[in-house]
């Protein structure tokens with residue numbers, strides 16, 4: 001076994017887990033192309049992977065997961081703190097000792113018949129003072145090749161790590177092989193045996209039983225959000241579920257914007273948006289996660305800790321998001337999409353008919369014209385950020401990019417205007433704390449209403465969410481230069497009229513709202529006070545060439561006091577979940593809103 005490092009703590013940690021997990025082999029991953037090719041060839045030979053047509057999709061591979069292992073599993077995701085209240089009411093909790101006892105039993109002998117891969121990775125550009133290093137051990141070669149896309153992975157990371165500290169990430173698919181036992185295509189454990197466990201106090205991640213996405217690629221949701229959010233609280237920075245984009249105006253001035261939205265709000269589409277207004281451009285720094293720290297100049301700087309996009313394939317098309325589509329032209333791992341007879345990929349909403357004979361994600365043969373589902377709704381591509389046509393020139397800048405504005409938003413068919421600006425950092429924190437999307441009962445099998453997803457962090461906050469709100473307040477208090485704090489806005493692309501007609505076209509036309517936000521940051525446009533915050537004057541949002549009428553604009557920017565009074569009641573219900581842990585500053589913001597509506 002070549003350890004590739006002299007870091008004694010790391011070598012000892014790996015050796016300890018080798019004793020527990022009893023793999024047949026241990027491989028330290030160097031991240032090289034040769035290693036990647038070797039693993040791909042091995043997975044193709046074993047039947048786990050299919051190589052796509054080299055001319056149509058160079059260096060790209062196709063996978064079908066086990067039908068029970070298709071997404072993050074929130075009810076099997078745990079925050080393990082000594083006191084349950086420190087995990088808070090929005091997380092599944094177990095005590096660290098009990099969870100470690102359960103998992104040590106499961107991990108014992110769990111890699112028999114398999115290889116343990118040691119995967120050093122950096123979240124963020126190597127050597128950036130905002131970046132962090134982790135090491136994942138895993139018995140999944142798919143995890144290795146995926147981590148090579150999603151993070152900076154391999155020997156170079158160990159060189160930067162030296163004797164330093166790393167976040168230890170333990171992963172097994174939980175399917176040991178008896179001598180002579182033939183492996184399955186996608187090994188994993190049954191759902192009730194999966195555990196995605198986080199130990200924030202000791203910065204550890206222990207994942208067992210799933211080989212899919214956020215459950216297995218531990219740098220992403222587990223480290224970059226759940227563990228990092230706790231680190232950020234203790235160290236005074238921000239780890240957020242936010243895209244980062246660079247917006248350039250016709251005069252060539254660029255401002256960077258971070259934005260948090262619950263799922264199904266078009267986050268990746270916004271990150272890669274093609275503006276419909278002449279002269280404006282959007283470049284992509286990241287589509288999912290932002291880590292932000294104050295720079296020496298007092299400005300908040302953000303990096304994208306990831307190196308790839310783990311995007312939802314269905315409904316990604318030339319029409320909805322050509323930049324995401326072309327990010328996966330090559331070097332991509334596709335999971336649970338359709339495999340066409342000419343060894344290409346297909347998914348619902350790709351923009352053309354599915355070829356007869358395509359293999360579905362469930363390995364069935366698609367009959368043209370039938371209503372068979374071809375791709376799983378959570379089918380994914382893992383594509384290199386560097387292959388994105390709109391990647392920002394500063395996306396790998398170790399210093400990060402200066403953030404001028406932070407956006408929140410959800411799917412709100414009524415009540416919430418197209419855009420409004422917070423009056424202050426605390427008011428913006430209040431807006432983030434009440435983010436939510438309206439859901440119909442049928443959509444999620446729950447009661448219809450607003451499903452709150454504060455800061456879009458509901459499944460990703462590694463500690464009590466009310467304390468996380470408090471951390472946001474304290475960032476505003478401790479800011480080295482309060483005048484340089486980003487401005488905070490709420491956007492809502494999803495307003496409908498009383499007949500259920502969308503009032504705003506969305507997609508590239510969202511650039512018209514971004515332009516107003518840009519101009520607010522520059523101080524070149526005025527806003528008007530309202531009970532909920534600062535609103536645009538209708539004439540300051542460019543709707544030229546759109547079918548949006550002045551009456552639509554009035555509706556889009558309307559604040560209906562009665563609807564907002566009902567919203568206040570819903571916010572009180574939402575806050576009540578957190579008892580007396582809600583920061584006083586947020587209760588004060590709620591009281592101000594109520595007073596403004598009286």
Ligand code: O2Y
Nearest residue numbers: 071072212213214215288310
């Ligand atoms: O289902 C998964 O494991 C992936 S979830 C995901 C992937 C990329 C970006 N965001 C998410 C999310 O759930 O927010």
Ligand code: MN
Nearest residue numbers: 241287288289
């Ligand atoms: Mn996400």
